[in-house]
Every structure is written in structure tokens, then in C-alpha cells.
Amino acid sequence: MRQLWDISAPVHPGSPVYPGDVAYTQRWCARLPDDGPVNLSAITLSPHVGTHADAPLHYAVDGAAVGLLALEPFIGPCRVIHVMACGPFIEWQHLAHALVDLPPRVLVRTYHQAPTQWDACLTAFAPDTLERLADAGVLLVGTDSASVDLADSALLPCHQVLWRRGLRVLENLLLDAVPEGDYELIALPLRLTQADASPVRAVLRSLA
Template sequence: MNQRSLWDISPPVHSASPVFPGDTRYSQRWCATITPDCPVNVSAITLSPHVGAHADAPLHYDATGAAIGEIPLTPFLGTCRVIHAISCGPLIEWRHIEHAVAGLPERVLVRTYERMPQHAWDGALSAYAPDTVRRLADLGVKLIGIDTASIDPADSKTLDSHQVIRQRDMRVLENLVLDDVPEGDYELIALPLKLTQADASPVRAVLRALR
């Protein structure tokens, strides 16, 4: 029996964290350091809001969509189901997850990696098939998550699954680390920052055992 009660499903964020080619990597500089004349360390950071575990805002895939700080937090907090579709190939098809869709909660996270590559970009990442997203929406799912960098293939120019998210007013989490999380139901806590102009936000995503 698994005795854990909390799973941190966020990858570490640092200068070597992988990003989409051309996106802004994490960088940090020190504005002040502790010295006899200064009592604190203070840093400045630069990064894409899509580095590490993050929540996309409608603004990311809709020119008139809401920024991440404007959307309700409810989808990012509550009961979720982790479903394994390890080594499913380019797309998560319905057949890869249908074994675990009975009585779905409003949040679904799909694990595709045996071990999530936390230090290297994967251009061959697995993504959601648009029909899978539609069928999850039909079952009342409000948020989907994945352990890759995108719910669409890395080379997609049409972002078909993101467009389903837009059409069905769903939310999405990407770059989760689900390596050690058994299939089953958990409490998800993955709150985005209240960034009033941003197209996404980093999250510290955790799963908690249901009691």
C-alpha cells in the first residue's frame, strides 16, 4: 500500500530547464546581496510563463482571450484523476484512457512518460488528440493536464486541441511530473499567479491523497 499523502508534480525551474525552441529560458541576476551594508539578497528573474509546470490562459491561443490573472481558480483546485497512457505514441487517443473514465471528476491528468525528461527538450512529445479532449469535455471535465510541454504536437501550427479547449471553455496544465504517481483519484492544487496581462503562469502543482 502506498503510504504517501503528497506528490509534488512540478519540475525544478532553473537556467537549464527545457523550453520550446525560441522561447525565453529562465535566467536570474542578483540586484542586492547580503553584505555589512545590506541585510538581504534580492534577485530579478526573466522567464517565459511556460517554463516548468504551468497553466495556459485563453490569451495564449485566443487573440481576445482572458489573461491568466482574470480566470477563476476553481478548475485548478479539487478532485482529479491521474490516468496512465505511458508510451502511447504521438497522440493520446480515447482507447489509451477509456479504461479509467468511469465516474470522472472534473480534472484529468494524463501520464505519457515512463520518466519525464526534466532537463531536455522533447520534440517528439505526446499530445492529446482533439477528439479525446472533446469526449472528456462531454463527460464534464473542466481541466486537462499532461506531463509534456503541450497538449498539441510540438510542430503543430493549428493547435487543434488548444482550440477545443477554447471552444469548450476548459483549462489546461502542462509540464507536470507524474513519474511516481499511481493511477487514481487525488486532490489537485495548482494555482496560477494573478498575472493580469500574461498568457500563462507558472504553478507549483501538487497532488494530495483523498481522505
């Protein structure tokens, strides 16, 4: 059997959230054995909690909702690239050691260990890096950071590159245990037909 890496951040009431966003909460609607034959719960959360796929609707007025996106970018060959301690931006030169025969999906690890609370100093992509990845045929970019843009960015230039170039994106990946290299990515968003993002259960599978 091919090896699997679960690269999904655990979701629970303490999961980091963007300041002011809706944190994860859960309440029980029915409990065994007193309330019937099954346990039933209700959850509330922003679709950006934990590992998630942003939809164009998140950053463009006329962008598509996440449930309307084609699934092909979210499944297939990918490369994990390590750029820890690269500074505030992931520049093209930080990826240069791993760009030969690039597959159409690129996941970037920026943390030695994923944060357990909101990181206001997260590492973002440089917009030009995303432009050049799109030029290289990349369909999807992913990061273990909470955003492709700086945490305090108002203009969101990287999200605008995603929109203009038709790139798909995964954020809040958990890449702590994943070596650099090539894998198969499986990270399908839910079919939420009106949502600006979706949680994903992101998995890497070895190629052999």
C-alpha cells in the same frame, strides 16, 4: 496527515523550453553581507517554463489573461491516468480503462521519466479526446508533456478545442512518482493580469 505529491517541474537555467522561447535566468541585485540586509534577485522567464497553466490569451486573440481566470478548475478532485507509450496521440481508447465516475479534472502521464531537455516528439492529445472529456464534464486537463498539441503543430487544434469548450489546462507536470488513481489537485496560477500563462506549484493530495 494526507500524503502530498509535488508534481511541479523544477525551474532552473537548464529547464526545457520551446525552441526560441525565453529560458529561465536569474541575477542578483543585492547580496549579503556586502549590499545590505537581505539577498535580492531578479528573474526572467517565459511563463511557459516548467509546470504552468495556459490562459485563453495564449491561443485566442480575445482570450482572457491567466490572472482573470476563475480558480475553481485548478483545485479539487482529479484523476491521474497513465498512457505511456501510446504513440503520438492520446486517443480515447487509451483512457478507457480509467473513465468510470470521472472527476472534473484529468491529468495524463505519458513519460516513464520526465525529459530534461525539449522533446520534439512529445505525445499530444487527439482533439477528439479533449472533446469527449469536455462532454464528460471535465473542467481541466493536464499533461506531463510540454504541450497538448504536437511540438511542430502550426494550427494547434487541441488548443482550439480548449478555447471553444472552455477547458483549462496544465502542461509540464511531473508525474513520474504518481500512481494512477484519484487525488485532490491544487495548482493555482498567479494573478498575472496581462499574461498568457502562469507558473504553478502543482500539488496532489491523497483523498484519505
